[in-house]
Amino acid sequence: MRAAANLRLVEDTGPNRVLGRVPPRKPKNEDRRPREHLTEVEVEAFAKAAGKRGRYGHRDRTMIMVCFRHGLRVGELVSLRWDQINLDEALIAVRRDKKGRNTEHPIPGEEVRALRRLRREQRPGSPFVFMTERGGPMTDRAFRLLVSMAGDAANLPFPVHPHMLRHAAGYKLVNDRQPIRAIQQYLGHRRIESTERYTEVDSQQFKGFFR
Numbered sequence: 001m002r003a004a005a006n007l008r009l010v011e012d013t014g015p016n017r018v019l020g021r022v023p024p025r026k027p028k029n030e031d032r033r034p035r036e037h038l039t040e041v042e043v044e045a046f047a048k049a050a051g052k053r054g055r056y057g058h059r060d061r062t063m064i065m066v067c068f069r070h071g072l073r074v075g076e077l078v079s080l081r082w083d084q085i086n087l088d089e090a091l092i093a094v095r096r097d098k099k100g101r102n103t104e105h106p107i108p109g110e111e112v113r114a115l116r117r118l119r120r121e122q123r124p125g126s127p128f129v130f131m132t133e134r135g136g137p138m139t140d141r142a143f144r145l146l147v148s149m150a151g152d153a154a155n156l157p158f159p160v161h162p163h164m165l166r167h168a169a170g171y172k173l174v175n176d177r178q179p180i181r182a183i184q185q186y187l188g189h190r191r192i193e194s195t196e197r198y199t200e201v202d203s204q205q206f207k208g209f210f211r
Contacts, residue, residue: 036163036167038167042168046064046150047065049150050150053149058117062115062118063077067162067166068165069105071169072166074162076097077130078137081128082119082126082129099190100190103188123135170195173198180195
């Protein structure tokens with residue numbers, strides 16, 4: 001009994017406590033937004049909103065559209081270099097992260113023109129395509145903030161993050177009825193299962209029902 005009487009309650013001071021309180025749990029994605037991809041119309045809307053924000057609007061809009069059209073991850077986008085881009089032949093060498101398959105994509109005319117303008121306006125000698133105001137390469141954090149702010153400016157009804165652009169590319173290609181194996185190569189997936197997820201929200205597969 002005497003040993004038990006000497007016991008005292010020790011306050012938890014572990015890493016999960018902040019000023020003596022347990023921080024709230026991070027909400028699940030499904031609680032924050034109805035889906036994890038954007039439609040092509042939504043991408044265009046918030047890319048346009050980004051293009052109107054400040055002196056670097058052209059860079060910001062171009063970043064969003066390049067990310068979407070080539071299904072890039074954030075790291076792949078911010079590390080993009082000019083030696084990966086052949087503007088004369090309208091080709092981009094996509095180097096995938098996460099042991100993905102590298103490939104070469106055609107660049108549409110509008111994007112070629114946007115990249116030419118970006119290069120003209122950029123500080124000479126820069127190896128990276130997307131640069132910060134201080135002359136360094138764009139960072140993951142900076143692009144995430146850019147996307148979030150552009151989403152707010154476009155009045156999208158839910159918070160957005162950069163990976164939604166990669167998912168948007170996958171869903172668009174499926175809805176466009178592109179071959180699933182070609183989409184797999186385009187997005188650099190090693191496993192076809194990673195690509196087949198986009199067929200789950202194929203809005204065209206039910207076309208003609210109840211007619």
